[in-house]
Amino acid sequence: MEPAQPAQPPSGSGQTAPALSPQCEVPATDLAAPAPLPNLTKALDEHRVINILSVGSPASAALGGASGVKSFPVQVTDILEAALKGVNVEITNRGVDGEVAETAADQIRSEAAIKKPDLVLWQLGTNDALARIGPGEFTDVVKGTIEWLRENQIDVVLVGLQYTSRFAKDENYNAIRDALLQIATDEKVLYIRRYDAMRYIAQTRANLHLMASDNFHLSDLGTQCMAEHIARAMIASLFVKRFRPSPN
Amino acid sequence: MRKPNEIDFWRGFALITIFINHIPGNFIERFSYRNISLSDSAELFVLLAGWSMRLMIENPKRPLTSGGVVYRLWGRAVTLYIAQTFITEIAIFILAAASIWLDAPFLLDWHNAGAVFHEPIEAHIGLVLLTHQLGYFNILPLYVVLMVAAPVIALIYRTFPQLLLPLSLGLYVLTLAFGINFPSWPIEGTWFFSPTAWQLIYVIGFLLAGKTTDVGAFARRHVRILRWIAVPIVLAGVAIASTRYFPDLADLPKSGRFFVIFDKTFMSPDRLIHMLALCALFAGAYTSLHAWMPRFASFLALLGRNALNVFCAGSLLSLCAQIVRYMYGGRIVTDVILFAGGVAIMALVAWISEWHSRSQKEQGALAPALPSPFRSS
Numbered sequence: 001m002e003p004a005q006p007a008q009p010p011s012g013s014g015q016t017a018p019a020l021s022p023q024c025e026v027p028a029t030d031l032a033a034p035a036p037l038p039n040l041t042k043a044l045d046e047h048r049v050i051n052i053l054s055v056g057s058p059a060s061a062a063l064g065g066a067s068g069v070k071s072f073p074v075q076v077t078d079i080l081e082a083a084l085k086g087v088n089v090e091i092t093n094r095g096v097d098g099e100v101a102e103t104a105a106d107q108i109r110s111e112a113a114i115k116k117p118d119l120v121l122w123q124l125g126t127n128d129a130l131a132r133i134g135p136g137e138f139t140d141v142v143k144g145t146i147e148w149l150r151e152n153q154i155d156v157v158l159v160g161l162q163y164t165s166r167f168a169k170d171e172n173y174n175a176i177r178d179a180l181l182q183i184a185t186d187e188k189v190l191y192i193r194r195y196d197a198m199r200y201i202a203q204t205r206a207n208l209h210l211m212a213s214d215n216f217h218l219s220d221l222g223t224q225c226m227a228e229h230i231a232r233a234m235i236a237s238l239f240v241k242r243f244r245p246s247p248n
Numbered sequence: 249m250r251k252p253n254e255i256d257f258w259r260g261f262a263l264i265t266i267f268i269n270h271i272p273g274n275f276i277e278r279f280s281y282r283n284i285s286l287s288d289s290a291e292l293f294v295l296l297a298g299w300s301m302r303l304m305i306e307n308p309k310r311p312l313t314s315g316g317v318v319y320r321l322w323g324r325a326v327t328l329y330i331a332q333t334f335i336t337e338i339a340i341f342i343l344a345a346a347s348i349w350l351d352a353p354f355l356l357d358w359h360n361a362g363a364v365f366h367e368p369i370e371a372h373i374g375l376v377l378l379t380h381q382l383g384y385f386n387i388l389p390l391y392v393v394l395m396v397a398a399p400v401i402a403l404i405y406r407t408f409p410q411l412l413l414p415l416s417l418g419l420y421v422l423t424l425a426f427g428i429n430f431p432s433w434p435i436e437g438t439w440f441f442s443p444t445a446w447q448l449i450y451v452i453g454f455l456l457a458g459k460t461t462d463v464g465a466f467a468r469r470h471v472r473i474l475r476w477i478a479v480p481i482v483l484a485g486v487a488i489a490s491t492r493y494f495p496d497l498a499d500l501p502k503s504g505r506f507f508v509i510f511d512k513t514f515m516s517p518d519r520l521i522h523m524l525a526l527c528a529l530f531a532g533a534y535t536s537l538h539a540w541m542p543r544f545a546s547f548l549a550l551l552g553r554n555a556l557n558v559f560c561a562g563s564l565l566s567l568c569a570q571i572v573r574y575m576y577g578g579r580i581v582t583d584v585i586l587f588a589g590g591v592a593i594m595a596l597v598a599w600i601s602e603w604h605s606r607s608q609k610e611q612g613a614l615a616p617a618l619p620s621p622f623r624s625s
Contacts, residue, residue: 132578
């Protein structure tokens with residue numbers, strides 16, 4: 001594996017999103033469409049510490065690898081702090097391995113009441129797909145939670161299913177992926193299309209391995225790319241919010 | 249074996265409900281009462297555990313000394329701990345074996361098991377210390393803690409019976425106010441069930457078991473008015489749960505948010521009050537149910553009489569059912585077969601447990617009796 005390259009902080013005035021490492025580079029169209037993050041923007045304007053609540057599965061991506069690589073929330077924090085100079089970011093990780101959206105939704109409400117985060121980073125979909133949760137049931141739960149978060153002035157970033165050739169043709173896997181895209185479109189929230197980003201890397205740089213040898217768990221590089229993709233999409237969305245007129 | 253009774257009946261009901269609720273997405277789960285209720289089978293299970301503890305230590309036929317109480321309850325705690333570590337290890341085996349058999353490595357991540365495979369050294373320390381719990385395998389650790397604390401509850405009650413409820417309530421309020429919970433490790437977080445919060449419903453179960461004393465006597469004297477109070481609470485629970493209503497944070501008081509949110513970890517007061525309302529509403533219903541459906545009532549009581557073994561079997565069966573759903577998809581027919589098969593196996597476990605107990609008693613009856621050092625004379 002090639003040595004990991006840290007994401008570059010924005011140059012000059014800090015008005016551009018950090019560059020991705022060459023290994024993690026994907027077209028913006030395969031990553032995420034920018035979406036407003038009004039509450040994160042407000043926190044930045046007020047020069048407050050940014051509080052992020054990370055929920056969902058896999059939590060093991062949050063543990064850090066045996067090789068000493070930083071865990072995924074720590075990597076996201078580092079990239080955000082480097083890009084948003086002078087800003088302190090605190091991530092609380094409450095991810096639980098293998099949990100489905102309904103369990104995470106209950107946890108989000110309880111944790112949000114306690115932590116009062118500015119943003120919830122929610123990895124979801126993979127376990128619902130494999131636990132054979134119906135897309136309709138999944139959609140109801142996720143939409144209800146997003147709407148509740150919006151009413152409570154908390155932004156949400158959805159981190160979608162991972163790409164693995166193992167499930168490329170799995171009917172429920174694709175149904176949940178489609179449902180998630182529809183939810184993000186309907187609710188106008190930032191959605192990290194991890195599946196598309198990882199598939200792009202897998203198809204264009206076959207020598208890079210985002211997955212461990214079991215073709216399901218993320219490798220150290222896979223964890224790094226996931227963190228970079230999330231952080232870049234968040235920062236790009238912040239810039240869109242700040243420098244483009246609001247559609248409202 | 250004891251005859252079918254109300255406690256065993258509801259415990260059997262809770263066991264089947266837990267089994268269903270622990271297979272996410274399954275069709276039968278839609279008919280689980282938690283869909284129209286603020287509290288669920290966890291509250292019922294713990295309340296009945298407290299109730300059973302009272303019956304265990306206050307058996308008029310076998311009065312126990314204080315030493316005997318401690319011995320019996322800590323002995324039970326050890327049994328529960330062994331059961332927890334055993335079923336957790338079997339669950340890990342099921343996940344590991346299925347991941348190889350089905351070539352499905354994602355199974356290694358299910359139910360918080362990932363750390364066991366990715367950080368085995370830390371996770372195994374956590375498993376033994378109960379700081380690492382698999383998802384859906386987290387109620388027995390609570391029960392272990394409650395049973396370790398049970399002698400304190402029993403001895404406070406024996407010495408200062410009027411103090412038990414205020415002390416328990418005080419600890420609950422402190423827990424809610426300060427968010428007291430046991431830490432989990434190596435996964436950062438806390439226990440799914442805060443023992444210092446859930447002890448309250450355990451203590452309430454203990455006190456409700458008193459037929460002529462305590463809260464239990466009060467509740468029995470005023471059961472009619474309590475039922476009238478319970479009706480709107482239960483109806484409100486139906487409305488809130490079926491619409492998945494959750495108040496806006498801005499509407500909640502700035503301090504003490506724990507006091508109003510629908511939180512299972514801390515058994516928020518709404519859940520507690522709802523559980524007590526259900527108790528008031530359905531207390532005594534067993535008599536009618538048994539008269540109306542005697543075989544069904546006896547069946548649930550059979551499960552409830554053998555609660556620990558059936559619970560362990562149900563926990564493992566629900567995990568197996570999830571794997572089967574992954575293999576064959578979440579069809580209604582699959583879910584119905586899994587439900588019927590699971591309940592049948594739970595019944596078989598209960599029947600074998602009773603057969604085993606009967607055999608042991610028969611053997612014991614033939615052996616010369618030894619005096620117990622813990623019996624009151």
